[in-house]
Amino acid sequence: MYAGNSFEDEIAGLEEEGLRRKLAALPGAGGKLTIDGSEVLNFSSNDYLNLANDPRLKDSAKAAVERYGCGATASRLMAGDLILHEELDMRLAGLVHQQAALVFPSGFQANLGAITTLAAKDGIIFSDELNHASIVDGCRLARAQVHIFRHCDLDHLEGLLQTHQRGGRKIIVSDGVFSMDGDLAPVSALRQLADRHGAYLLIDEAHALGVFGRGAGLCAELGVKPDVVVANMTKALGSGGGFVAGSRDFIDLLINKARSFIFSTGLAPACLGSALKAVEIVEAEPELGAELLRRAKFLRGLLNEKGFDIPDEASQIVPMVIGSNEAAVEMSGALLERGVLITAVRPPSVPDGTARLRLSITLAHDEGDLHRATEVMAAIALEAGVL
Ligand SMILES: Cc1ncc(COP(=O)(O)O)c(C=O)c1O
Structure with missing residues (x-):
């Protein structure tokens, strides 16, 4: 055995710090x-929105399974792009007021794909210190310069934007509603800073979609147009999967570049069916x-x-x-x-x-x-x- 670094030792270390996690079915x-x-x-x-057990979503999921089966069976670029994926892409783009959208198997993968594609290899990312782990990991994977600004601190962010100007695309990235504190990002001011410094603005609307802005999210509520929206169907929409929305060109680039999209099987039909119904409900009952x-x-x-x-x-x-x-x-x-x-x-x-x-x-x-x-x-x- 490997003395000193066995799995048991590592778990015991977590236990000592009060950090051991356990599943509870x-x-x-x-x-x-x-x-x-x-x-x-x-x-x-x-x-x-209490939709996960809604009979309307269940019926729609069942109908999708009847029609398409239980799995997408391939990545969307191979033979896994179902008509329902494209219908949902379109409905989600409409919901968040963007030109186009692309459904990913999860919100986590949506952030990985959006951030790595936006940043390419010489991008400069400015990320709020309390952003979700999927944003943090997207920044790491992008192998770009990453500058972390203090939570919602616009002066700190502006200082960083002024100091770090050389490189490829500049990207400001923030949760809209912060998942562990429930506070709201200053999205209007982030938009202004992005415009002033020629940066792209990516907002993660995971906890705002379906809730703020008559269902369209926090940016919609405040009249702000981010360049890229990431969100998921796993929270207010009561289903599964994630998506990225933005310009048609950016979505086209994602299809070509985002490895978390290209190399992963398409979202399963049951999730597509239930998510489509959830979008319909949110639009009908804003x-x-x-x-x-x-x-x-x-x-x-x-x-x-x-x-x-x-x-x-x-x-x-x-x-x-x-x-x-x-x-x-x-x-x-x-x-x-x-x-x-x-x-x-x-x-x-x-x-x-x-x-x-x-x-x-x-x-x-x-x-x-x-x-x-x-x-x-x-x-x-x-x-x-x-x-
Ligand atoms: C802010 C935020 N972004 C992204 C994700 C990831 O989404 P998913 O659970 O659909 O992978 C979550 C979910 O936990 C989240 O809270």
Whole structure:
């Protein structure tokens, strides 16, 4: 055996730091679950619009499977480009007000493909320090110059843009709604900076699609046009897969250059069918997102009344920073025993010392549920000495 660096040693190291992760299989997905016969409020699902179990999506997924089978069976450039892929490309482009879009097997792959293609080999990327891991990995894979700006710090970003001018395409990249803090990127100011410095703007709308801008995302809500949008069908749309949207030329380039697209089997028909139905629903009922945000604001108010210090952000993601990894995990366990599922989020998903309980509110949660969850959270926080 390899003394000192065995798998067991590495896992023991994670355990010591309170960073060991374990899978925990659930009997279902979405904002409300039945576990061992009892109802559990699930605040760790991103099924924001409560669509993952919607019968309309299920029927559409079933019809797609009947017509196309269970797998795309090849990458889209080989023989895996189904009519449904192209229909969904078109519908997603329309949803986010871009010329064209391209469906990827996952949102993670969409970011890898968009960033590596945009940056080519001599690009200069300016990336917010709290961007999602798929953006971080896209920057690494691009083998471009990467400059990290302090979270939402426009002065820092502008300084970096002024200092680093030589090279290929300049790209500013940011989450729209930040996944672990629920705060919003200053997308209008990012657009202005990009214009002033001749940079492209890529915004990841993963947590804003379907929620902000009558479903079209945060940029649409604020009247901002990014050069490239990345998002996915895995959250508000209740399905699977990701996509990149932008100009027709950029999408054409992606088809030719993005390795995470070219060398991966096309998204499966069930996901295509359900995602198409979800887009139809979001376009027909554009007020769903606003209702979700109203409920999120209501929960923030309830939690603050109990003495929590919840930031006044506008999104459906509510962070409750605990600090210690062990305390966050213990509280999460105690909450589940009382029927509230909030998974602890620890480094490297969040910065060291900021382990937290991160709540995602969904349309499965009504006001009564939010009251019930608040009571349970307050009781557990008092027991844990963090309130
Ligand atoms: C901001 C952001 N971008 C991209 C992704 C990746 O998307 P997917 O889960 O569809 O691979 C996620 C999902 O976790 C995300 O939160």
